[in-house]
Amino acid sequence: MTDYKPQELDKKWQRQWTSSRAFEVERDESRPKYYCLEMFAYPSGHAHVGHVRNYIIGDIMARTKRMRGFNVLHPFGWDAFGLPAENAAIKTGTHPEKSTLDNIAHMKGQLQRLGISYAWEREIATCLPDYYKFNQWIFLKMFERGLAYRKRSTVNWCPVDNTVLANEQVIDGCCWRCGSVVVARDLEQWFFRITQYADELLSGLETLKDWPEKVVVMQRNWIGRSEGARVRFALSDAAGDVEVFTTRIDTIYGATFIVLAPEHPLVERFAAASPDPAAFRARALAFRSQDRDARMSGKEGFDTGRMAVNPFTGGPIPIWVANFVLGEYGTGAVMGVPGHDARDFEFAKTYNLPIAIVVQSDTAPISAETMTAAHAGEGRLVNSGEFNGLPWEEANRRMTTAAAERGIGQGTVQYRLKDWGISRQRYWGTPIPVIHCEKDGVVGVPYEQLPVRLPEITTFTGRGDSPLAQVPEWVNVTCPKCGGPARRETDTMDTFVDSSWYFLRFCDPKNANLPFDPADAAYWMPVDFYSGGVEHAILHLLYSRFFTRVLRDVGLVTFDEPFKRLLTQGMVLKNGAVMSKSKGNVVDPDDMLAKYGADALRLYVMFVAPPEKEVEWNDAGLEGSFRFLVRVWRLVDHWAETIGGEGMPTCGPDCNDAERGVRRKTHDTIRRITSDIEDRMHLNTAVSSLMELVNELYSFSDSTAHGAPSRNEPPAGKVERPETIAVLREAIDALVLMISPFAPHTAEELWQMLGHVGSLDTVSWPAFDAAVAKAAEVTVPVQVNGKLRGRITAPIDATEDQLRELALADAGIRAYTDGKTIRRVVVGKGPLVSIVVS
RNA sequence: GCCGGGGUGGCGGAAUUGGCAGACGCACAGGACUUAAAAUCCUGGGUUGCGACAGCAGCGUGCGGGUUCGAUUCCCGCCCCCGGCACCA
Secondary structure (H helix, E strand, O other): OOOOOHHHHHHHHHHHHHHOOOOOOOOOOOOOEEEEEEOOEOOOOOOOHHHHHHHHHHHHHHHHHHHOOOEEEOOOEEOOOOHHHHHHHHHHOOOHHHHHHHHHHHHHHHHHHOOOOOOHHHOEEOOOHHHHHHHHHHHHHHHHOOOEEEEEEEEEEEOOOOEEEOHHHEEOOEEOOOOOEOEEEEEEEEEEOHHHHHHHHHHHHHHOOEOOHHHHHHHHHHHOOEEEEEEEEEEOOOOOEEEEEEOOHHHHHHOOEEEEOOOOHHHHHHHHOOOOHHHHHHHHHOOOOOOHHHHHHOOOEEEEEEEEEOOOOOOEEEEEEEOOOOOOOOOOEEEEOOOOOHHHHHHHHHHOOOOOOOEEOOOOOOOOOOOOOOOOOOOEEOOOHHHOOOEHHHHHHHHHHHHHHOOOEEEEEEOOOOOEEOEEOOOOOOEOOEEEEOOOEEEEOOHHHOOOOOOOOOOOOOOOOOHHHHOHHHHEEEOOOOOOEEEEOOOEEOHHHHOOOHHHHOOOOOOOOOOOOHHHHHHHOOEOEEEEEHHHOOHHHHHHHHHHHHHHHHOOOOOOOOEOEEEEEOOEEEOOEEOOOOOOOOOOHHHHHHHHOHHHHHHHHHHOOOOOOOEEOOHHHHHHHHHHHHHHHHHHHHHHHHHOOOOOOOOOOOOOHHHHHHHHHHHHHHHHHHHHHHHHOOHHHHHHHHHHHHHHHHHHHHOOOOOOOOOOOOOOOOOOOHHHHHHHHHHHHHHHHHHOOOOHHHHHHHHHHOOOOOOHHHOOOOOOOHHHHOOOEEEEEEEEOOEEEEEEEEEOOOOHHHHHHHHHHOHHHHHHHOOOOEEEEEEEOOOEEEEEEO
């Protein structure tokens, strides 16, 4: 027999695919397209099997769809900007560009050695000016539309290094380099107005039927729409008022205090009017809840001594400042209703503030004196003037209207989603393309001057201002409007900007004038199948949905949602933990390739569990998949000479039972695998089905003149029935075709061994024939009183009555029914006969 | 606390619409081949009890109930695990 040498096959076929440009595609309106995409990679240096799992999943889909007749776009690229490369530069002195490009080269080799069918000619790297030019282009479009704007915002500041720190660079509140305590500092920063699309991003989720429910829910919660009302409480002792946001205006008669966030503007006003403004400010500042652990230490605050008027009761209530009110949500102020809100209840108990009941339960009446928790549930209004007796939901609607009529408030919709801060005080990112002029203010860089290239920097210190500010010849420019002296913006963009539209760039990756040709996007988009880690469930996917809508409004695309079907793949663990260099539990795919070849690794990773599930890496399992490939190899090798070549007989009507059985199994396997891959994405059971087919073909071979495939029994020109040859040829061809998405190198070689001409990327997926898959007879299980008591054999088209009779007449079943009364005989799906006796 | 997903042999997992629980593989055991080993091929196995070892009976998908001729699947009430969010008024 020919030996199975996977490493040689890997090289041979990978070369072949590259030289024939097998996976490169062009727009072709005459063919249906399929866009298969895996989340592009951060070039960290080495891909481990956890990363690689995702690319294999996508490749199964891409290769299958190609064989199913689609024009398949399956590209890959690099999310190449980012902090790690810059941190490395600070530590080792290697320029981020060099380390990034080196890493890309290595990882690209790894993916190529796995035989992933990428259209490499469309490869992109976000750190190249060809690409980031269009980050800047899109930014300018957003700037023109008021979707990019500046406002003051807080950053982490290291007072020793004089630099801004990213959240990842703050370790336990201290600078990652010098260990000094990080402080908050306000800077002017750029934002994208994603909140303008909040409603649309929310309603669009309804259309994402092929996304995991989990991801949809996470996005919905992140956007966090809530309907409520804004209500103004006039100050009792000064001009002006304080506006609160509430979803429960129906409880307003029970508001016994107002709470302001420590950052609320009114706090400063109160401070200025107080006898000791500095002390007042310091006191308020102590309750700023920057740190998320504030809730752990309970609800704390202080009474400002000022009062407001409840606009519904007319009664005076005190104004407090407390740590549990968020400055950046709603109006930064809330009305305290301790009777009906858990947080207000806790606060009132802490400071002995009065509690009033204004919604009384119909089922379990409560009283302010005895209650141990706020009553947030059902009930009707009490102590609420003209609204008494109304169910709370109705009261909520009526009182919102009343507030508007009285001019003291109005119904409103509030989102948790905040605008997206994109400014980074870093080097290794896209320069924000604006110029600051004393005369003209903030001016966009003219489009014809794009890209604004990153200046050369040779030493990375991690100290001082934004790195770009240290290159005066780059910073100092003339204003595009007035020609006077001006300065470039020295911040770079968040790398999430890069990844928010890269899937569109793949449609037309070489375009020098536009991010992409709208006609290309119209053909290829949306992405039909998108897979990646669940860690991107919120930000990356939400930002991509946002960008798609912005580009729609700019006129480049005509659809709303970029990703039709989403799969979030599970991680690969080793020793119960996520693989990481620091844990020393990384499995390098190259080690596995050296031992078993790419196909065994691919097959194993798909077989071990469904794609969404986390898996524990297991060397023995990989070994098993390798054994299976050898088994397939031996089967094909055993038969190739006899059944191979063109012009073999086709399956005729003269098949015997065993041959018909093989055909049935073949077609049933085609049906199952096609649906497992395309519909259900159960790649593990697809592999099981292949294994079953192989097992069946081994058994069948044993019954032929050739005998079972085995190293010790080489075929020796034995004569087979023509039907046997035809049946095996059909089965083995189908097997090789169906295994090819999983084990493409082996399949190509076997296809050739079978005497076929041409590469598999041009061959169609085997066709399913329902008539062949249908058996002549069925074995029908028979239950008596719910217990399996026997089986009967019946014609495939037996009627329910026939099945009933056959079951009742069966000798084995009679043993359980004789002498008893038959109460009922049910014929169920399957089919299955269920007899009830007593 | 809220939201989402789970709990099936020694292990990974399967069961597509309420219909034969445990497919397929790993590990293990036995057999064939071999001087021998490896490799390969074949066979076996949820569990308990009885027994004439190819037989019989019972139990069995986290726990307790329910619906149904029939429940891993649907309903009610619990327990446990994993993931996300976390003072959003």
